[in-house]
Amino acid sequence: MQLKGIAAASGYAIGPAFIMQEQTTVVERKQIAAADVDAEATRLQQAVNQAMAELEQIKEDTAAKLGEHHAEIFATHILVLQDEEFIGQAIEKVRSEAVNAEFALQEVTQQLIDIFTSMDNEYMRERASDFRDVSQRVLSVLTGKRNASLSDFHEAVVLFAHDLTPSDTATLDRSKVAGFATNIGGRTSHSAIMARSMEIPAVVGLQSATETVKDGDMIILDGAKGIILVNPDAETLSTYEQMKAKFEKRQEEMKLYKEKPSITADGHEVELVANIGNPQDALGARNNGAEGVGLFRTEFLYMGRDSFPTEEEQYHSYSTVVETLGADKPVVIRTLDIGGDKELPYLELPKEMNPFLGYRAIRICLDRKDLFKTQLRAILRASAHGNIKLMYPMISTLAELRAANEILKETQAELDAEGIAYNKNMEVGMMIEVPAAAIIADQLAKEVDFFSIGTNDLVQYTMAADRMNEKVSHLTQPFNPAVLRLIRMVIDAAHKEGKWAGMCGEMAGNLTAIPVLLGLGLDEFSMSASSVLPARVLINRLNRDELKQLAEEALMMEHEEDIQRLVHERVPAVQELML
Structure with missing residues (x-):
């Protein structure tokens, strides 16, 4: 039997299944006598304090086992428990409605989870797990019902669970857990990110695997393809044991590329940088060999709260990323990209x-200059400390670009008048997400310092297909010749004006896409931190001049499947690294 899910962490796990039964906390609403409300609020605060102490211990253990950058996940969880917008609301609910602490906490948590899970952006949807994890920890303290330890297995098993929280994942003993599989989750969940860093193969999004698989079933977990084989035959088992040994050997060799330059076999150098959503992610980028940040999604700083982040809060976040990576490393900060699937209740869109x-x-930022200027001031101030670059999202017309730049100039003039330092030579660029922008890239290139191609939106707008709609998901085709031709137009327009062109969509980290993008002349590749080393290994093996012909042939093809097949035939290193 074969189960199909989402490939969350590459590698192969072979061993007996262990089904972790989900432990849910059933919470009922109880009215509290007025005289007992203060005591109930205190009980909630004490449970929060105990949960924070537990997280501090997990943070220390994780730092010792995995490094400081992974421990920062739990530092974030501690900050969540210190956030008045979260726990403060729950305590206020206890007081205002005279209800039990468990119910108040669960109600506030669910409101925040609903906000995040309703978003189209996978990264932001997965942030709901942060609130779910810390809330469950506090509930466990309040109710006295604690989850069993996940590190007490007597042999190396393949763990199956409905979901694993980051703290669950951090406590896994790698010698006893060969891999894990969950019913829910995606590639950007913290548990998936930690699994990749702990080098634990993982498949998520299996929907009902905990009901299908039984304890003791022999399991092959293929973290590269996102599949689970249940009770395979001897031949399949032998094949996968060989694949597992080959993969583990290659992983050790890949670590040697962490400090190597991103340069092709014929001497052409490109930049491999990471996409991040918060300052803590910069640690993961640095520790995975990224040469900087190609996309800082600043909307994360605005979410999960009921008011706009202040200039000081933003300045601190941007400066922290610079401090983490080093003043010489590029950090491309995208201005607020809210709207669409990403809602801010307090913005009242x-x-x-x-x-x-x-x-x-x-479009919102140009309409709300006050909001836009606050962010621009923070970015400009942080630019005094390092190599920060500013990037506008969703530009469709030359008029929009010029309007944004006028507001930037106004902001710079204000800082000058106040005697506040900033990098007066900071690069200012824009994302190419809208086909209209790609078509007039020759005009736009004259007025920006760089382009960054956001393929996630560019593909769905070009193909007129919502990437979240399963009925038309077959049209989400990054290798479609129409998309590739737009990408070439953007790169050529940038180069004609002596500017650089990068890419920060998912396509940038796609091993099959990299040879084509190199052949088209892409200068910068921004991707998830875990994709950096495989991309560097591949780039080091490629000859850019030879890939120019490959790219030209790809542009002339009719179907994306033909283009992918062409790459795999001409560049065998791609499939070798994908195994």
């Missing part, structure tokens, strides 16, 4: 028939 084509991103 209008309901729209098609929010993806509506009032969002730069």
Whole structure:
């Protein structure tokens, strides 16, 4: 029997299944006598304090086992428990409604989870797990019902669970857990990120695996393809044992590339940088060999709260990323990209028939100069400390670019008048997400310092297909010749003006896409931190001049499947690294 899920962490796990039964805390609403409300609020605060102490211990243990950058996940969880917008609301609910602490906490948690899970952006959806994890920990303290330890297995098993929290994952003993599989989750969940760093093969999003698989079933977990084989025959088992040994040997060899330059076999150097969503992610980028940050999704700083982050809060976040990576490393900060699927309740955006084509991103910022200027001031101030670059999202017209730059100039003039330092030579660029922008890239290139191609949106807008709609998901085709031709137009337009062109969509880290993008002349590849080393290994093996012909042939093909097949035939290193 074969089960198909989402490949969360590459590698192969072979061993008996162990089904972790989900432990849910059933919470009922109970009215509290007025005289007992203060005591109930204190009980909630004490449970929060105990949960924070537990997280501090997990943080220390994780730092010792995996390094400081992974321990920062739990530092973030501690900050969540210290956030007045979260716990403060729960305590206020206890007081205002005279309800039990468990119910108040669960209600507030669910409201926040609903906000995050309703978003189209996978990264932001997965952030709901942060609130779910810390809330469950506090509930466990309140109810006295604690989860069993996940590190007490007597042999190396393949663990199956409905879900694993980051703290669950951090406590796994690698010698006893060969791999794990979950019913829910995605590649950007913290548990998936930690699994990749702990080098624990993982498959998520299996939907009902805990009901299908039985304790003791012999399991092959293929973390590269995202599949589970249940009770395989002897021949399949032998094949996978050989694949597992080969993969583990290659992983050790790949670590040697962490400090190597991103340079092709014929001497052409490119930049491999990482996409991040918060300052803590910069640690993972650095420790995975990224040469900087190609996309800082700043909307994360605005979410999970009920008011806009202040200039000081933003300045601190941007400066922290620079400090983490080093003053010489590039950090491309995208201005607020809210709207569409990413809502801010306190912004009170209008309901729209098609929010993806509506009032969002730069369109909001140009309309709300106060909001835009606050962020620009923070970015400019942080630029005094390092190699920060500013990037506008969702630009469709030359007029929008010029309007954004005018507001930037106004902000710079204000800082000058106040005697506040900033990098007066900071590079200013824009994302190419809208086909209209790609088509007039020759005009836009004259007025920016760089382009960064956001393929996630560019593909869905070019193909007129919502990437979240299963009925049309077959049209989400990054290798479609129409998309590739737009990408070439953007790169050529940038180079004609002596500017650089990068890419920060998922396509940038796709091993099959990299040879084509190199052949088209892409200068910078921004991807998830875990994709950096495989990309560098591949790039080091490629000859850019030879790939120019490959790219030209790809542009002339009719179907994306033909283009992928061409790459695999001409560049065998791609499939070798994908195994």
